[in-house]
Amino acid sequence: MAFNKAYDALRAPQITLGLMTPNGPELGRSEMVPTENSIELAIQAEAQGFRGMWVRDVPLAVPQGITVADKQATYLDDPFLMLGAMASVTSTIALGTAATVLPLRHPLHVAKSALTLDRLSHGRFVLGIGSGDRPEEFEIFGKSLDNRRADIQSGWAILRAALSPDPAMRADLEFAPTTPPEAQIPMIAVGSARQTVQWIARNADGWATYYRPAEAQVGRLDLWDKARGGTRPLLISSMGLNLTEGNTHKEITLGVEVGSQELIEHLHRLSELGIDHVIFNIQRRPASEVLTQIYEEVLPHL
Numbered sequence: 001m002a003f004n005k006a007y008d009a010l011r012a013p014q015i016t017l018g019l020m021t022p023n024g025p026e027l028g029r030s031e032m033v034p035t036e037n038s039i040e041l042a043i044q045a046e047a048q049g050f051r052g053m054w055v056r057d058v059p060l061a062v063p064q065g066i067t068v069a070d071k072q073a074t075y076l077d078d079p080f081l082m083l084g085a086m087a088s089v090t091s092t093i094a095l096g097t098a099a100t101v102l103p104l105r106h107p108l109h110v111a112k113s114a115l116t117l118d119r120l121s122h123g124r125f126v127l128g129i130g131s132g133d134r135p136e137e138f139e140i141f142g143k144s145l146d147n148r149r150a151d152i153q154s155g156w157a158i159l160r161a162a163l164s165p166d167p168a169m170r171a172d173l174e175f176a177p178t179t180p181p182e183a184q185i186p187m188i189a190v191g192s193a194r195q196t197v198q199w200i201a202r203n204a205d206g207w208a209t210y211y212r213p214a215e216a217q218v219g220r221l222d223l224w225d226k227a228r229g230g231t232r233p234l235l236i237s238s239m240g241l242n243l244t245e246g247n248t249h250k251e252i253t254l255g256v257e258v259g260s261q262e263l264i265e266h267l268h269r270l271s272e273l274g275i276d277h278v279i280f281n282i283q284r285r286p287a288s289e290v291l292t293q294i295y296e297e298v299l300p301h302l
Contacts, residue, residue, distance in 0.1 A: 004123035006094035018052025048295035099130030099190030107155035111162035201227035206234030260297035
């Protein structure tokens with residue numbers, strides 16, 4: 001199966017880096033993030049050697065938080081439209097969703113958006129798919145949380161046919177959303193997508209797992225290695241990142257607080273575990289500053 005350019009952009013001899021947007025101080029708490037923030041970050045990230053730009057899919061601004069006092073709503077733009085804007089100002093960086101909440105969207109609508117984005121970006125789109133977890137959204141959209149596993153599987157089959165250039169696979173579609181893509185658009189399972197690791201290894205072109213300390217990942221990745229057999233789908237890890245200007249290394253929620261040298265060592269360890277691509281969710285400092293520090297102090301040593 002020949003994949004589009006995005007697949008090769010994310011997989012290289014060395015571990016590759018990506019950026020989740022919006023992020024950190026730019027995250028849309030109580031108001032919308034200016035669209036130019038993410039677009040400018042896409043330009044900077046590509047120029048500074050990052051291989052992927054990723055966007056969240058948050059259909060509704062449902063307040064989230066551990067306690068009632070902590071709950072805040074996050075307001076985000078449509079992920080496909082934001083990626084279209086990024087596609088217009090970049091030329092090499094992969095562009096992906098992490099993740100499209102498939103149970104809340106009709107798979108043919110998702111297919112239409114994915115195929116259009118792949119054309120706009122000249123083969124740089126990756127479709128990340130997740131199950132969603134906010135009860136309020138499912139209730140409003142008239143969907144059941146209990147049906148997510150089946151909804152992912154049935155939607156996945158439709159998308160696989162629609163995003164393929166293979167006429168035999170597209171024959172399963174009664175009516176296609178567009179003409180076939182030039183190459184296969186990769187489909188990545190984000191989190192578990194309510195599926196087993198074995199199902200993901202059989203059906204997905206990659207797996208994006210949430211951050212855990214390296215030693216805690218070993219068991220999960222051993223299971224992944226057994227499930228994938230002789231195949232080698234992309235293996236991606238998200239990581240919250242508070243990059244400091246001094247030497248430090250401590251765990252934070254779904255990520256790390258580290259200096260540049262500690263980040264280099266951490267990324268080498270993840271590479272040894274078989275991870276191809278890391279998606280940074282930058283925290284506390286402005287993302288543009290952190291990108292430049294990574295470009296100057298980390299990327300030359302990977």
